Amino acid sequence: MARRRITQETFDAVVKENTEEFEMEPDEALREAVEQFESQGVDLSYIVKAVPTASSDEKQGERTHEVLQALDSLRIGKDSSEVMELTSDIKCFTEQCSLGFAQRYLAAQKDAYPIILCYCKKSLEEREAVLAALSALVALTDGQPDLLDAEGQQFLLDALKKYQADSSVTRVAICAVRHCSLKHEQNRQDLVKGGVLPLLTTAVKQHIGCAELVKEASAALRFMTFDDDVRVTFGNAHEHAKSIVLEHNGLKVLIEASKAHPDNSSVLTELCATLSRLAVRNEFCQDICDLGGLKFMMTLLADSYETAELVRQVLNAIKAVAGNDDVKDAVVNAGGVQLIVIAMNRHMCNSAVCENSCACLSVLALRKPNNCKTIMENGGALAAVEAMKAHTDAVNVQKQACMLLRNLVARMQNYTQPILDMGAEALIIQAVKTHQDCGDVGKAALRDLGCQVELRELWTGKHGSLTN
Template identity: 30%
Template sequence: MTAAAAMAVASVDPQGRILAVDDGVGGKRRGALWGRRKRTKEMAIAISQEAFDAMVRENMEDLGMDPDEALADAVEALTLQGADISGIIKRVPGEAAAAEVSPVVRVLDELKASPGARGGSGEDLGRLVSLLDELRGLCCSGVGSENAAVAVRNGGVETLVALCVSAQIEQEKLLASGLKALSSMIRDIGSTEKFRQSEGPKIVMDILKGGSENSDLLDAGFSVVAAASAGNEVVKESFMDLKVDELILHLMREKLKTNVQSLYEAVRVLLTPDDCRVVASQVYGYSRKFAEIGIAEVLINALRGQVPPSSLPSACAALKAIAVNDEICRSISENGGIDVLLQCIDEAGEQKNKVTAKSCCSLLSKLGASDTNKSVILQRGGLEKSLKLTSTFSEDASIIQEAMSLVTVLTLRSPDNAARAMEVGYGTLAIQAMQRFPSSGQTQKQACLMIRNLVVRNPENRTILLNDGAEKLIRKAKVTHASCKDAATAAVRDLGLDNYNA
């Protein structure tokens, strides 16, 4: 059987056998964007609950299987055929109703049967909120992924979008619960497409504009923006057409001290080219637009202490997503971004906050890609502060990787910076990291990359590192970790050794 694209619909005969596949992805696409669409791999065929039940029934009636065997055989056969059975309720037809088998279906059935948000009594609205919170809990539980798939397959996205449309903006608790439940079930391209086709972007934007005084509602709304935009270029485009960037700028200026963490996450997702169906993403242009209207500057102010500590990593990730070219990176530095980050790195070390430390180092590496910023970082003591961080988190390979990544960026095409890095102690750090974390392929690879930049234009550094045992460590990493092969080979070559391919 040939698998078709995501969202395809399988035609089946009365016995549940797949006869043909209708590729339902195409539809009407907007503008030139989908002219650049590509199919990177075959996607699973979506099969209906009715077709699945029919196959189980056929196994029992025509092939004489007992119920458990018939069910297991149907699951195995469809999986081997490339069918998407996520969200399918694995039941024996006739033994139990879907609502009895799945609590998700039961909750959805009750939501669909409810009187709705308009005209309902206080008790009715309270019941709706309870059902929405229960649905969210089910989709966020240990089996949340499967529950979310069941919800989407049984009309959950459309039901919740319709509920949000029917609610008054003053019904903030109800709307917040509805949006939180919606964000918990949007997890893949199928669910984001259902959200888009239900006019979800416009509905959510209207709620965000009308409920901008309620932090809980804003947090829930931007959680939906982030979830729905992930992996879907058309949804990102829809939100940008609705001027989500201007709304974000307004809210950031007005709500800096309010903990709306999902707002930063929404920025990061909107500016991430993560839709494998398109050849050229438009998010690079979105990043420049975010910078042009002043969002980068507002984010710098947020990092100065106006954002709650719990949201600081998300704010760093958002600013990193905006910093897509040299001009923007220099602008962030000119507005004090590097000074703020170095201060945050110091504080993260003092507070033993690994998440903040990693986020700040990662953003600093992005800004350091600008040659102008390289000098600023060194002048502000960036090398020393980063090295101090590795001492504080000496047993955390991920922090050491971020520090070495930063130095790799700062020493690129800069022999003066490489000399300074060796003087501070990064040659020793590379050797120690490779000795301490031999099983971490990423640590070994990052050490090799940093060593290359430390020696490629600084022959005096080669002798130091070779005397410290760099060759043996690099060759061992090359043999042990396939991911290190290229970096290790180049490091041995740049150390001046002839047999670098050995």
């Protein structure tokens, strides 16, 4: 059930009442207002929880929040022909929006977007001014992709084209693209139609040595492959991924970028995350392997297994490319199983790493008896059982571990008893009882392990007729 919402004005009025009527100190008045509304089940995530202040040039003027004071300054000066004179005001607004979502939301409610877009368009010819205006747009649209309109989309494309050689402006413009693409399918489709994909891949190639830009562009490409807008029944995620690979050589661009930053874990994490989103076809998985992507992932896993987030993304990428049966064998032959089990044991307390490790091993084991042998010999099954013990409340760990154990014995029944000796049966039964989502995969694992399991028949085709 959705929580109640109030306006900023309602909240501020209560703070003011607490101060004037009940003679509370400002901090106490604010705290009392927050407690009052939270006790009533009101959602305050959209509310600036601060006491409004008077602007510096208004001693007795109406008190407002600082983000609105900064916005008012921009509103007054937006018709000025000298954009550079207002750069400090734009930066002040950006700082206020960067404080939190509530500030950005309040600014948007007071028509900040058309004002900021006006500054963006007016400053396009001035590098420093456009950098400041773009930064303001980035801050404002963070979590608010609906603000972007056709005019704003065109401005972003124009800025990317005009400042291709400038890594700073390009990076900020790409950040705006990324913010406006998250959970907004229409923005993604419009930007792709407008030609954003080649601008992103070109930016990576042209500024391959700039770590922050490579990260930003890689993330923006990845966001183009999302299907996360609940308002849209069918998105173009798959088509966008194919376009990045087939029309813009995205796999080679990203793998080459990874070679330029061998010691930068944050860049490599982002690149792995994006590669995993592009492995949507069998031949793409093979292409990643042929281009050296698999070798890069194996090296990365071996050299950086201490970094949990990097390990998680590498495992996710390996799982994606191992959808190709030939790549499965390449992963195992490259020592991938040993590295995955080592990483899993090292981060046994991290549910995300355990989930991805089990998922990765499960894919490698699927329809591959020889790979199952390697997984068993290297302690993969035991690690999965330990993960189930360590994360009883993590439904995805339980599901992936059940799937791995099932795949290991589906074609290799001789592994049934060793896995049962590890205590797998009791753990799977507990997972099925605790997590509804584990029902099907857990019961399938129990069945293939030869355990007693109650399988419910949904329909037998008897006891009735389809016709009256």
